[in-house]
Amino acid sequence: MxxxxxxxxxxxxxxxxxxxxxxxxxxVSLTGRHDKADDLVQDTIMKxxxxxxxxxxxxxxxxxxxxILRNEFYSQMRKRGREVQDSDGLFSERFSVHxxxxxxxxxxDFRKALDKLxxxxxxxxxxxxxxGFAYEEAATICGCAVxxxxxxxxxxxxRLQELLGVSGEGDFGPDPDHAAITARAFxx
Amino acid sequence: MPxxxxxxxxxxxEEEDRKKDDMTTIQPHEVRPGAVQxxxxxxxxxxxxxxxxxxxGIPDRFLDLxxxxxxxxxxxxxxxxx
Numbered sequence: 001m002x003x004x005x006x007x008x009x010x011x012x013x014x015x016x017x018x019x020x021x022x023x024x025x026x027x028v029s030l031t032g033r034h035d036k037a038d039d040l041v042q043d044t045i046m047k048x049x050x051x052x053x054x055x056x057x058x059x060x061x062x063x064x065x066x067x068i069l070r071n072e073f074y075s076q077m078r079k080r081g082r083e084v085q086d087s088d089g090l091f092s093e094r095f096s097v098h099x100x101x102x103x104x105x106x107x108x109d110f111r112k113a114l115d116k117l118x119x120x121x122x123x124x125x126x127x128x129x130x131x132g133f134a135y136e137e138a139a140t141i142c143g144c145a146v147x148x149x150x151x152x153x154x155x156x157x158x159r160l161q162e163l164l165g166v167s168g169e170g171d172f173g174p175d176p177d178h179a180a181i182t183a184r185a186f187x188x
Numbered sequence: 189m190p191x192x193x194x195x196x197x198x199x200x201x202e203e204e205d206r207k208k209d210d211m212t213t214i215q216p217h218e219v220r221p222g223a224v225q226x227x228x229x230x231x232x233x234x235x236x237x238x239x240x241x242x243x244x245g246i247p248d249r250f251l252d253l254x255x256x257x258x259x260x261x262x263x264x265x266x267x268x269x270x
Binding site for chain 1: 229231235236239257258
């Protein structure tokens with residue numbers, strides 16, 4: 001191994017580490033559980049490490065890692081068959097382990113609503129709305145057209161609004177004063 | 189009063205059309221008086237949830253794993269198939 005390769009290796013590990021918290025959050029979003037998510041992240045790290053040579057230095061490592069994790073997730077699901085999802089039981093218990101992080105009731109409700117989305121819609125809204133990818137990058141990661149991602153994100157938003165009872169008629173918002181100002185501004 | 193019920197029927201049918209549109213097209217950026225866009229609330233919650241996981245940091249098991257992978261590579265120096 002040349003000196004140059006060693007430097008590349010260190011850069012690879014550094015970039016991989018930098019992407020891990022985001023990658024792990026994506027895994028938790030996909031699996032709905034921390035223990036499964038961490039197993040998935042571990043498999044992804046090993047796959048990524050073994051395939052270092054196929055990664056082009058200077059390109060988007062985060063997108064590369066997300067693609068590996070996503071493929072791993074779906075191939076494991078196909079192998080095992082769809083396991084019964086326990087979005088209300090085990091999951092809630094798990095979340096109560098971290099009350100400081102998930103203590104807010106509405107965040108737990110949100111998590112449950114997210115779990116009710118079809119897989120393709122959930123991953124689309126997570127990639128674009130939380131993980132920080134552009135529509136084009138999300139499309140590459142999911143192996144579909146940009147328009148497909150856009151419509152999945154749109155459907156996911158609509159479904160989440162329905163599930164969370166966000167009607168758009170004042171259930172939420174900054175504060176009543178702000179809403180009043182907005183209302184005046186629109187002349188109603 | 190037939191007038192009112194007709195009006196109500198029209199409003200309901202418009203509401204139905206709107207819902208159908210929402211399911212099939214990109215959400216229009218409509219802002220209704222006195223309300224913030226529902227999407228703003230959904231997006232904020234989504235990021236809140238995601239960030240909470242991100243802020244947990246990197247579990248030790250992954251640092252150990254990378255350490256072991258590096259060590260194994262140093263020891264074995266396998267011939268890489270490029």
